Amino acid sequence: MITGVNHIGIAVESIEQTMQALASFGAQELDRKAYPELGQTSCMVRIGDGLLELMEPIGTQGVVPKFLASHGQGLHHISLLTDDLAREAAALAGRGIRVLGNPNGESRVVFTHPKDTNGVIYELTDIPFSQ
Amino acid sequence: MITGVNHIGIAVESIEQTMQALASFGAQELDRKAYPELGQTSCMVRIGDGLLELMEPIGTQGVVPKFLASHGQGLHHISLLTDDLAREAAALAGRGIRVLGNPNGESRVVFTHPKDTNGVIYELTDIPFSQ
Numbered sequence: 001m002i003t004g005v006n007h008i009g010i011a012v013e014s015i016e017q018t019m020q021a022l023a024s025f026g027a028q029e030l031d032r033k034a035y036p037e038l039g040q041t042s043c044m045v046r047i048g049d050g051l052l053e054l055m056e057p058i059g060t061q062g063v064v065p066k067f068l069a070s071h072g073q074g075l076h077h078i079s080l081l082t083d084d085l086a087r088e089a090a091a092l093a094g095r096g097i098r099v100l101g102n103p104n105g106e107s108r109v110v111f112t113h114p115k116d117t118n119g120v121i122y123e124l125t126d127i128p129f130s131q
Numbered sequence: 132m133i134t135g136v137n138h139i140g141i142a143v144e145s146i147e148q149t150m151q152a153l154a155s156f157g158a159q160e161l162d163r164k165a166y167p168e169l170g171q172t173s174c175m176v177r178i179g180d181g182l183l184e185l186m187e188p189i190g191t192q193g194v195v196p197k198f199l200a201s202h203g204q205g206l207h208h209i210s211l212l213t214d215d216l217a218r219e220a221a222a223l224a225g226r227g228i229r230v231l232g233n234p235n236g237e238s239r240v241v242f243t244h245p246k247d248t249n250g251v252i253y254e255l256t257d258i259p260f261s262q
Contacts, residue, residue: 118204
């Protein structure tokens with residue numbers, strides 16, 4: 001079952017520059033981690049009662065550098081919380097929706113193929129963000 | 132002050148088709164309204180503890196038909212709730228962020244220019260969705 005919206009993912013050229021614009025909304029940086037192996041730095045940001053994940057590229061390989069090269073900055077994915085990642089992934093696959101990633105893996109995230117979910121990438125995870 | 136995330140706006144070719152995919156997530160349609168003068172039908176959808184606005188085109192004129200023609204289906208905007216729309220809009224303008232729409236108008240929404248907010252369109256409103 002989907003229990004909530006975890007965060008909204010945004011691809012940005014610069015976390016610093018984006019935080020300057022988001023400061024107008026009273027947004028607050030909560031956490032920042034570099035994932036060189038994925039080609040991105042992720043910055044979790046509180047905005048109102050919601051969460052954003054700002055994703056800044058590291059190098060030229062990985063989802064974020066490639067997204068920026070082809071689309072430019074902008075909205076990237078919606079992250080949904082589920083109480084059972086493996087069951088959710090299996091249910092999606094059973095409805096013909098391609099699921100990328102291993103629902104039993106350590107990362108605890110999978111993604112839908114946007115061509116199967118009307119242009120939107122949905123991330124599914126069973127680990128809510130906590131500071 | 133920004134008090135919350137109101138919804139996430141998604142441009143779609145077909146609300147019906149999108150709801151079929153979203154049914155996998157237990158999403159539930161709450162409300163649907165046609166705005167021929169804006170060139171769109173809006174469908175509010177509950178997903179977990181969050182809200183989506185599915186925007187389907189009517190005709191070829193308006194924000195949604197034009198977005199679909201240039202970008203295809205996908206994430207369109209983040210709607211934020213504020214407790215003072217006019218003050219929020221003035222604060223944004225004071226920081227050099229272009230604000231589109233009339234913060235004192237009847238529609239109770241304004242939008243940021245995505246070039247000034249790192250590729251993301253933020254909608255601001257002081258009216259939370261209620262069914």
